[in-house]
Amino acid sequence: MSNPTLVMYEEEFQEVNEVIGRLLKEANAKVIFLVDKNGQLISGVGETERFDTTSLASLTAGNIAATGGLAKLIGEKEFSILFHEGEKDNLHISIVAGRVILVVLFDNRSSLGLVRLRVKKSSEELSSIFEKLMKKSEEREKRGSSDFPFAEITDDDIDNLFS
Amino acid sequence: MSFINYASREINCKIVYYGPGLCGKTTNLQFVYQKTAPDAKGKMISLATETERTLFFDFLPLSLGEIRGFKTRFHLYTVPGQVFYDASRKLILKGVDGVVFVADSQEERIDANIESLENLRINLKEQGYDLDKLPYIVQYNKRDLPGAMSVEELHRELNPTNVPEFEACATTGEGVFETLKAVAKLILIDLKRGK
Numbered sequence: 001m002s003n004p005t006l007v008m009y010e011e012e013f014q015e016v017n018e019v020i021g022r023l024l025k026e027a028n029a030k031v032i033f034l035v036d037k038n039g040q041l042i043s044g045v046g047e048t049e050r051f052d053t054t055s056l057a058s059l060t061a062g063n064i065a066a067t068g069g070l071a072k073l074i075g076e077k078e079f080s081i082l083f084h085e086g087e088k089d090n091l092h093i094s095i096v097a098g099r100v101i102l103v104v105l106f107d108n109r110s111s112l113g114l115v116r117l118r119v120k121k122s123s124e125e126l127s128s129i130f131e132k133l134m135k136k137s138e139e140r141e142k143r144g145s146s147d148f149p150f151a152e153i154t155d156d157d158i159d160n161l162f163s
Numbered sequence: 164m165s166f167i168n169y170a171s172r173e174i175n176c177k178i179v180y181y182g183p184g185l186c187g188k189t190t191n192l193q194f195v196y197q198k199t200a201p202d203a204k205g206k207m208i209s210l211a212t213e214t215e216r217t218l219f220f221d222f223l224p225l226s227l228g229e230i231r232g233f234k235t236r237f238h239l240y241t242v243p244g245q246v247f248y249d250a251s252r253k254l255i256l257k258g259v260d261g262v263v264f265v266a267d268s269q270e271e272r273i274d275a276n277i278e279s280l281e282n283l284r285i286n287l288k289e290q291g292y293d294l295d296k297l298p299y300i301v302q303y304n305k306r307d308l309p310g311a312m313s314v315e316e317l318h319r320e321l322n323p324t325n326v327p328e329f330e331a332c333a334t335t336g337e338g339v340f341e342t343l344k345a346v347a348k349l350i351l352i353d354l355k356r357g358k
Contacts, residue, residue, distance in 0.1 A: 036258075
């Protein structure tokens with residue numbers, strides 16, 4: 001299959017949150033999200049409770065997918081950075097490690113230049129975490145070790161979900 | 164491609180409703196949305212034209228409850244059914260875990276059903292998926308209409324591989340949850356096998 005299942009472990013989750021937490025401060029942003037390219041929210045820091053994070057994740061992924069389609073049409077691999085400017089708030093969206101999307105929401109307390117600069121640095125750190133994560137998943141898969149939570153579920157467990 | 168988060172103990176899966184234009188994909192999601200308790204659903208998003216035809220996708224996040232301490236969440240998407248939106252359809256299939264093909268039971272729509280089903284196979288293949296290996300359900304919608312073909316005929320034309328199939332009338336909700344449960348169950352069984 002084109003993409004294996006993305007698995008996030010506690011250790012990497014904390015590392016990811018540290019990086020985006022730092023980015024939030026350094027870029028003077030309001031809120032930062034990390035979204036899987038398929039539209040699933042991985043993590044968020046800042047004023048996350050003010051937003052419908054699930055919808056935001058799905059629309060961001062749709063946006064990246066649509067602009068990715070446009071890029072291919074004109075012979076580009078992808079557009080790795082998108083910027084949406086609003087009256088008060090702006091969105092800086094970038095692709096990290098080819099598979100996750102970093103969304104930074106900021107207002108006039110910050111600037112596009114600052115956000116771009118800080119995002120670049122954080123992207124490198126995030127890339128290495130996600131690469132580590134992918135390796136970890138692959139190794140576990142090779143070993144055939146099943147720490148997968150669903151390996152032991154029974155048909156009854158599944159049926160109970162729908163009762 | 165499901166997403167498993169050990170840190171927040173969540174499993175997220177993506178279900179795509181596919182089918183020809185006006186077959187009732189959005190109506191399926193709307194019914195699920197109306198009948199689901201507020202705490203189990205998120206906001207439904209519809210990217211539609213002014214005439215309420217789906218332009219990009221509809222999106223509905225659902226929580227089904229917990230299995231062994233893991234929250235199971237399903238993200239329901241529809242594709243735009245009209246033929247010329249093919250580029251958008253391909254994008255929505257990315258990372259899909261299960262597919263519902265919504266067929267329009269009316270006799271005059273049989274060609275549109277067949278074309279859409281072929282299109283589904285081709286688009287999945289482009290993404291590296293094989294429809295015969297994915298959790299996949301067929302729904303015969305609009306059973307209440309006078310011009311509806313018999314299920315036997317529809318089965319012959321649209322379900323040669325004998326996947327689970329359901330009769331439905333998405334406007335009244337008949338068969339809608341049965342379809343959703345069936346595809347969700349197939350996805351969970353796949354996850355159990357560690358696919």
